[in-house]
Amino acid sequence: MTDYKISAKGVQVYYGDTHAIKDVDVDIEDKTVTAFIGPSGCGKSTFLRTLNRMNDTIDICRVQGDIRIDGEDIYDSAVDPVQLRAKVGMVFQKPNPFPKSIYDNVAYGPKIHGLARNKAELDEIVESSLRKAALWTEAKDRLNAPGTGLSGGQQQRLCIARAIATAPEVLLMDEPCSALDPIATAQVEELIDELRQSFSVVIVTHSMQQAARVSQKTAFFHLGNLVEYGETDKIFTNPEDPRTESYISGRIG
Amino acid sequence: MSLILIVSIVIALAVIGYVLGVQRAVSSADGDQRILHSLKGYYGQNVALTVLVPSLLVLAIWAIAQPLLIDQSVSGLLNLEDSRAQSLAMADVRRVAEGLDTAIAQGALTSDAAANMDAETTDVRDLLGDIGVAVGSDVTPETLNAAQRYRGLSNTGSWARGFVVLAIALAGFAFALSRITKDFRARNIVERGVLVLLIAAASVAVLTTIGIVLSLIFNTINFLQAYPAADFFFGTRWEPSFSGRGGSSELGFLPLIWGTMFISIISLIVAVPLGLFSAIYLSEYASPRVRSIAKPMLEILAGIPTIVYGLFALLTVGPLLVSAFGQGGFFGVDWMSGGTAAMTAGLVMGIMLIPFVSSLSDDIINAVPQAMRDGSYGLGATQSETIRQVIIPAALPGIVGAILLAASRAIGETMIVVLGAGAAASLSLNPFEAMTTVTAKIVSQLTGDGEFNSPETMVAFALGMTLFVITLCLNVFALYIVRKYREQYD
Incomplete structure (x- = not known):
């Protein structure tokens, strides 16, 4: 039990009157890539956003149940959601660099959390984050250029660099490749595989090929329920639930 | 027909x-x-x-x-x-012609009689007077003929x-x-x-x-043909005299533009922080319920006629300021001798401008994509960090545009200045002294009883023109900035 990085029990999420997540139990391991798959509107993104309390910013959203990261209940009133989000980083569907320079985009998180004591340390964090995000060679000569001037794939890698610069323990990725072309997608997927060395990564994806390529564990969501959760190989080759099988073979969703 | x-x-x-x-x-x-x-x-x-x-x-x-x-x-x-004589004479001609029309319509004259009337034999002025058309002077044969x-x-x-x-x-x-x-x-x-x-x-x-x-x-x-341009644009004294024509008046533009700028800057110092902060509160912090009440309330401020603000300046703010900064006042300083002062008008105008700044900034802040906020919150930033470091920089060009629009509005404001700032054109640095602005002087020049063609009256057009050029430049600049900002997200 304590092996799990994140463990969720009986999670319910409501948007106003809509019951978006119904009694989901899931345990996510450290230093693995876990993929959430399922048809649109099945609640996988919503569930992802409960893991770093991003749903707090939506007024009508209510979360019930028990979610623990490293054994600590993140919905406990003693937990500071701001601190939590520094620990659980997030990359969004659409690349959303800030209208600042590339350097400032990456330095944003470390500056807020006081991770660097001086300019040299900050430079180092920026460089290592950009290196990990495979953007350093392309960006090192234009660190002061605006982040919005990069191409879509580069922007997304910038956002990943920005997220890992705060040294999170978990990285949540909400369809990080849906706005990217195949080449950029391949780069990001490669990156995810490398990130597994340092973090636990949870990725929401619409592409089953992607889930199969990058993840070790896969969870299939359908209509707000967690239908099946297990080893990626097993889910894709020998699913237990008929709903999982029909989704994977393209009959629902 | x-x-x-x-x-x-x-x-x-x-x-x-x-x-x-x-x-x-x-x-x-x-x-x-x-x-x-x-x-x-x-x-x-x-x-x-x-x-x-x-x-x-x-x-x-x-x-x-x-x-x-x-x-x-x-x-x-x-x-x-x-x-000039020509245009006066033409006014007479038109009046006589109208009089003849009326006379025919009332049956006092046949149209033949009107067409063949002779000013030597008929007293046209009397005749028209009888039917209720007053003519200023006796009608000369030329006028009648022309009519x-x-x-x-x-x-x-x-x-x-x-x-x-x-x-x-x-x-x-x-x-x-x-x-x-x-x-x-x-x-x-x-x-x-x-x-x-x-x-x-x-x-x-x-x-x-x-x-x-x-x-x-x-x-x-x-x-500018009747009054030297250099004296107008660089003159430091504004002393129009309505008794003579030209010569004795000093129509220097500088004290007026100084007053305009002084009062506008005071009003912006009031309006920009208040407006911006209320916009940030309304768009980022306020719950939908508070917002649905507070935003219309704020916009009511924009609907109050400026003359009402003027009364407020004259009757409330002015005396209040005197009791604080005047002789024997709250602060024990003697800076202010009368209620009408640049500060009075500036403060009230600032309040008038709050809804301009806040409503425009609110729209602009709302136009910053939610993805920016999500990105920042996702990195563990607090709300005020997000606003300070992401949202305001992203919205800054638009906010500057809003401020410039408010500034051009402040420069063009008249009623508050007429009532709140006094009428003395002075090049003073003391904000508690009476001052006046370009717009207020346009009003007083045109409502005086000077002849319409005298420089004292015509100066109103030159003032209006200068003001127009200044506000036009501000507006163009503001629109340029706002447009540049729009291109960023579309």
């Missing part, structure tokens, strides 16, 4: 044309509407538009051109050199006008009707007619603006 009669005939023709057009279209298709190119109403509209648009256009042009032409031809009869000529020309003119306009309307009527067949593309023609109507509406606005600007420019040039 009177204008109303012409217009009603043209409209009647258009209505008849519509009905006939529809009938003709339907009968050309042997009653089967499906084989018509367009819906039957379009055929009618086509006829109606062909009747209305050209004829009314000619009517409008005629209405502008006829008085100009008549004036020119009649004023030749008066033989006056001076253009008779004026009447004759306008009569001929209005008959010709009626004839030409109706002829055009009828020609349009016949032409449009004759073209109707079942394959006639009435729909497309109507589309073009609609375009013409819209262009006409737009050009009224544009032409009016151009007209106002031109009149400002010409009057400014007139003023």
Whole structure:
């Protein structure tokens, strides 16, 4: 039990009157890539956003149940959601660099959390984050250029660099490749595989090929329920639930 | 032929044309509407538009051109050199001509008698006085002669006008009707007619603006011929005298623009932080319920007439400031001697501007994509960190645009200044001293009883022109910045 990085029990999420997540139990391991798959509107993104309390910013959203990261209940009133989000980083569907320079985009998180004591340390964090995000060679000569001037794939890698610069323990990725072309997608997927060395990564994806390529564990969501959760190989080759099988073979969703 | 009669005939023709057009279209298709190119109403509209648009256009042009032409031809009869005397004499001529019209309408004169009247034998002034038309001085033979000529020309003119306009309307009527067949593309023609109507509406606005600007420019040039430009633009004293003409007045522009800038800057110092903070609160922190109450409340401030703010400045804020900064006041300083001061007007104007700044900034802050906020929150930033470091920088160009728009509004504000800032034009640094602005002086120059052609009055145009140029530059700059900002996200 304590092996799990994140463990969720009986999670319910409501948007106003809509019951978006119904009694989901899931345990996510450290230093693995876990993929959430399922048809649109099945609640996988919503569930992802409960893991770093991003749903707090939506007024009508209510979360019930028990979610623990490293054994600590993140919905406990003693937990500071701001601190939590520094620990659980997030990359969004659409690349959303800030209208600042590339350097400032990456330095944003470390500056807020006081991770660097001086300019040299900050430079180092920026460089290592950009290196990990495979953007350093392309960006090192234009660190002061605006982040919005990069191409879509580069922007997304910038956002990943920005997220890992705060040294999170978990990285949540909400369809990080849906706005990217195949080449950029391949780069990001490669990156995810490398990130597994340092973090636990949870990725929401619409592409089953992607889930199969990058993840070790896969969870299939359908209509707000967690239908099946297990080893990626097993889910894709020998699913237990008929709903999982029909989704994977393209009959629902 | 009177204008109303012409217009009603043209409209009647258009209505008849519509009905006939529809009938003709339907009968050309042997009653089967499906084989018509367009819906039957379009055929009618086509006829109606062909009747209305050209004829009314000619009517409008005629209405502008006829008085100009008549004036020119009649004023030749008066033989006056001076253009001022000329325009006064023309006013008399028009008055006598109107008087004669009234006399004929009331039956006091036959139209023959009016046309053949002789100023040597008849006392025209008495005669017109009897029927209630007062003429300033005795009517000279030249004036009467010119008035008779004026009447004759306008009569001929209005008959010709009626004839030409109706002829055009009828020609349009016949032409449009004759073209109707079942394959006639009435729909497309109507589309073009609609375009013409819209262009006409737009050009009224544009032409009016151009007209106002031109009149400002010409009057400014007139003023600068009567008063040296260097003294106007660089003079440091504003002391108009209404007794003499020119010479004795000092019409320096600097004290006025100084007052304008001083008061505007005070008002922006009040309005920008308050407006911006309330915009941030409303768009980022307020719950939907608070927002739905507070935002309209704030916008009510924008709906209060500025004269009400002026009263507020004069009766409340001024005395309050005196009791704080005046002799024996709260702070024990003696900076302020009267309630009317730059500070009074600036504070009240600042309050007036809050809704401008807040409402525009609120829109701009809301236009910053949610993805920016998510990105920042996702990195563990707090709300105020997100606002300070992500949202404000992203919205900054738009906010600057909003502030510049508020500034041009502050520069053009009049009533608050008239009531709150006093009337003394001074180049003082003390905000608790009475000051005045360009706009307030335009009011006082034009409401004085100076002659209209004296520099003391004409200076209002030069002031207006300068103000117009300043606010225009500010607005253009603001729009440029706002547009540049828009390109970022679209």
